[in-house]
Amino acid sequence: TLSNAEGATKTKRSVRRLTGESTVYADSEKAFSQAEKYGAKLLFCESVCGVVNYYYYSPRLGGAVALAGHAVNLHIAVREDGAAVGTPLIFGGY
Numbered sequence: 001t002l003s004n005a006e007g008a009t010k011t012k013r014s015v016r017r018l019t020g021e022s023t024v025y026a027d028s029e030k031a032f033s034q035a036e037k038y039g040a041k042l043l044f045c046e047s048v049c050g051v052v053n054y055y056y057y058s059p060r061l062g063g064a065v066a067l068a069g070h071a072v073n074l075h076i077a078v079r080e081d082g083a084a085v086g087t088p089l090i091f092g093g094y
Contacts (some may be wrong), residue, residue: 022086031076031083043070051079059090 007035040056056074073088
């Protein structure tokens, strides 16, 4: 298995040439409705610096990136004042 550092390096290399789309919602329920809309399956979650990240896969969305051993193509990040949704990942800060 890969260490966390090796996994992060591999993921960084795999997303270097990718672009994606994202949007921000004031209400996290609207963000989660996007996962439902695309029939996405929740793969795993993580919490970092007050933001809870949810990683999904939907066969209805194009492409995916390898992250923590999963093919991810929908990312929802939730914090106290709202949420962001991105595909395949939210790029930049949120």
